[in-house]
Amino acid sequence: MSKTSPQILVGIIMGSDSDLDIMSEAAKTLDAFGVANEVRVISAHRTPDKMNEYAQTAAGRGLQIIIAGAGGSAHLPGMTASHTPLPVIAVPVKRDHHDHEALWSNVKMPPGIPLATMPENGAHNAALLAIEILSLQDKTLAKKYQAFRTKLAQEVIKKDAQLQAKGWQKYMKVS
Numbered sequence: 001m002s003k004t005s006p007q008i009l010v011g012i013i014m015g016s017d018s019d020l021d022i023m024s025e026a027a028k029t030l031d032a033f034g035v036a037n038e039v040r041v042i043s044a045h046r047t048p049d050k051m052n053e054y055a056q057t058a059a060g061r062g063l064q065i066i067i068a069g070a071g072g073s074a075h076l077p078g079m080t081a082s083h084t085p086l087p088v089i090a091v092p093v094k095r096d097h098h099d100h101e102a103l104w105s106n107v108k109m110p111p112g113i114p115l116a117t118m119p120e121n122g123a124h125n126a127a128l129l130a131i132e133i134l135s136l137q138d139k140t141l142a143k144k145y146q147a148f149r150t151k152l153a154q155e156v157i158k159k160d161a162q163l164q165a166k167g168w169q170k171y172m173k174v175s
């Protein structure tokens with residue numbers, strides 16, 4: 001019995017395998033919500049033709065969103081966005097030896113080509129934004145996402161109740 005693979009909806013691309021520790025958070029989050037995704041290393045600098053090809057063929061392959069992460073001068077997210085009509089979500093990869101160059105590069109896209117830029121290393125939120133976009137057309141996913149938000153809220157309410165019950169001094173000691 002053959003099992004057909006689900007349509008990949010989100011492409012997660014990164015400039016180097018050294019970005020994988022950060023970018024894998026996006027894949028983990030999408031996997032947890034059952035959103036089919038692919039993870040690729042595609043460099044704007046070292047494999048520019050591959051980047052063009054990936055971006056130009058993504059919509060035709062059925063992808064709906066691209067999450068692109070890179071560090072340093074970080075051309076990958078913006079250049080990918082310039083080659084596809086799909087929404088591109090940028091994750092500026094930040095290391096201790098970096099300034100904030102990737103963030104600036106991503107967030108300062110000139111008018112005309114939008115790039116949804118996340119916080120530095122914000123791959124988890126990139127996946128959540130992708131889920132929000134996909135939820136507009138997918139009621140099952142929208143329900144899962146609503147349950148996730150409800151759980152987040154319940155955790156805060158529970159912590160606040162404990163804080164009120166114990167007082168902040170005792171709360172700080174035990175948590």
Ligand code: RP5
Nearest residue numbers: 015016018019070071072093
């Ligand atoms: C960028 O340069 C990559 O996205 C990575 O963040 C950074 C360093 O790449 P490697 O030298 O580790 O391959 O293009």
